Amino acid sequence: MGQDMLLLIFAAVTLGGLGTANGALVGSLIIGLFVQLSTLFIPTELKYVGALIVLILILIVRPQGILGRKERIG
Amino acid sequence: MDILFIIQQTLSATLGVNAIIFALAAIGLNMHFGYTGLLNFGQAGFLAIGAYSVAVPVITFGLSLWLALLIGIFNSILFALLLGIPTLRLRADYLAIVTIAAAEIVRQIARSATFNDSLGGSDGITGKFGKEFFDLNPFKQGLTTPILRFNGNDLWVVITGWVLVALITFVMWIMVNSPWGRVMRAIREDEDAVRSLGKNVYLYKMQSLIIGGVIGSIAGFEQHLHFLPTQSSFLEAPPESLHQ
Numbered sequence: 001m002g003q004d005m006l007l008l009i010f011a012a013v014t015l016g017g018l019g020t021a022n023g024a025l026v027g028s029l030i031i032g033l034f035v036q037l038s039t040l041f042i043p044t045e046l047k048y049v050g051a052l053i054v055l056i057l058i059l060i061v062r063p064q065g066i067l068g069r070k071e072r073i074g
Numbered sequence: 075m076d077i078l079f080i081i082q083q084t085l086s087a088t089l090g091v092n093a094i095i096f097a098l099a100a101i102g103l104n105m106h107f108g109y110t111g112l113l114n115f116g117q118a119g120f121l122a123i124g125a126y127s128v129a130v131p132v133i134t135f136g137l138s139l140w141l142a143l144l145i146g147i148f149n150s151i152l153f154a155l156l157l158g159i160p161t162l163r164l165r166a167d168y169l170a171i172v173t174i175a176a177a178e179i180v181r182q183i184a185r186s187a188t189f190n191d192s193l194g195g196s197d198g199i200t201g202k203f204g205k206e207f208f209d210l211n212p213f214k215q216g217l218t219t220p221i222l223r224f225n226g227n228d229l230w231v232v233i234t235g236w237v238l239v240a241l242i243t244f245v246m247w248i249m250v251n252s253p254w255g256r257v258m259r260a261i262r263e264d265e266d267a268v269r270s271l272g273k274n275v276y277l278y279k280m281q282s283l284i285i286g287g288v289i290g291s292i293a294g295f296e297q298h299l300h301f302l303p304t305q306s307s308f309l310e311a312p313p314e315s316l317h318q
Contacts, residue, residue, distance in 0.1 A: 007178055010171050018167075043188045052175040059160040059168060 004048055008035065011055040017068025026066055078220060085222050094235035095121075095293045101242055102289035109250055110282040111262035113170040116157070119177030120287045123153050124294025126184060126193065133201035134192055140206065143295060150291035154284040162279045204299055231299045238296075242289060249285075258282060 008031055016027025031051050038050040064070050087093070099117055106114040127149040131142040157176055161169040183189060185196045194200070211230040217223060224232060249255050257278055260268045269275050 003178075007175055011175065014168070014171060043186070045186050046182065046188060049179050049182050052179050055175055056156075056160060056172055059164070059172060063160070063164050063168070 008032075008048065008051055011051050014055055015058050015065055017065025020065070020067045020069075023065055023067035030066075081221050082223060086224065089222070089232060089236075091228070091231055091235060091296060091299065094232070094239055095296045097239050098242065098293035098296060099290055101239070101246060102286040102293065105246065105282055105286035105289065109255065109258045109262060110279060111166070112162075112279060112283060112286075113166050114173045114283075114286070115170055116173030116175075116177030117286075117290050119173070119180045120150055120153065120290030121294040121297060122177070122180050122184060123150050124291025125297045126199075126294075127291075128295050128298060129199045129203065130192060132203055133199050138206060139204060146291055146295060147288055150287045150294075151284050154287035155280070158280045158283045162276055162283070207299065227299075231296070235296055238292070242292070254278075 009028075012027040012031040013024050014027070015031060016023030016025065031054070034054060035047050035051045039047050042050055058065070099121055102120065103114060103117045106112040106117075124146045127146040128139070128142045131137040131145050132139055137145075153176070157169070157173055161172045184193050186193075187195050189195070208227055208230065211226060213229045213233070214226040216226040217229050250258065257268065257273055260273075261275055261278055265275055268278075
């Protein structure tokens with residue numbers, strides 16, 4: 001049902017910045033390359049795990065994403 | 075058609091361990107989404123964390139079951155902190171994305187062939203389990219009536235499980251009717267209003283996430299005791315059935 005794909009898309013959009021079109025493009029490129037290249041270092045079956053961990057790390061250091069606008073954070 | 079058999083099967087499913095697992099998971103999720111408005115899509119992840127962090131210490135490292143239960147609760151608190159720290163300050167949809175991502179991480183790691191030795195891959199964990207718990211069983215002969223049957227072990231799991239459900243429901247009822255619970259419901263309705271009244275919304279949301287998560291992991295503990303074949307204390311086919 002495309003669940004793996006869906007989560008990667010979420011990761012890409014969040015990484016680029018929610019609500020920015022160019023951000024989605026940049027985020028997708030980074031996530032796509034990361035998923036495939038990370039298999040050099042981690043087991044192939046865990047490549048999606050790497051991308052999802054990146055998603056969580058991004059939210060810790062830069063919650064608005066790469067191109068996102070900084071919002072007021074409560 | 076054997077009507078009595080159908081009634082018996084229906085009653086054991088209604089009172090059985092599966093009902094307890096889902097009841098506990100739902101109570102935990104109700105804390106998150108019902109009272110605090112946290113959009114948690116990863117409750118199954120909490121169940122898996124609870125289930126695996128009890129099974130792995132007991133079977134792989136040979137620790138006692140009671141110690142493993144403490145480890146399970148500790149791990150679910152840790153998991154809730156991991157989910158909450160990056161997201162609870164942000165908009166609500168971030169928590170939704172991160173919880174579903176984290177639950178997926180847990181599932182993929184637990185079922186991967188890479189960690190087959192410690193986590194059992196997609197076969198789950200097999201081994202001697204729960205002896206301390208079943209030694210306490212005062213109803214070893216089980217229950218045999220025309221409409222309801224449980225073997226000794228199942229009866230003990232079901233009785234303790236429903237007592238646990240009742241206890242947790244009661245504690246929840248007390249909590250949500252306290253001043254603390256009023257703040258929770260106010261956060262659900264309007265976060266900014268609560269913040270302007272000087273409450274630390276972040277802290278309250280984190281407490282809610284942790285409490286609901288711990289209840290979810292208790293549902294994961296139950297998941298273990300469930301898959302015991304008749305008359306033995308072996309564990310079969312654990313949590314992958316969570317994610318169907």
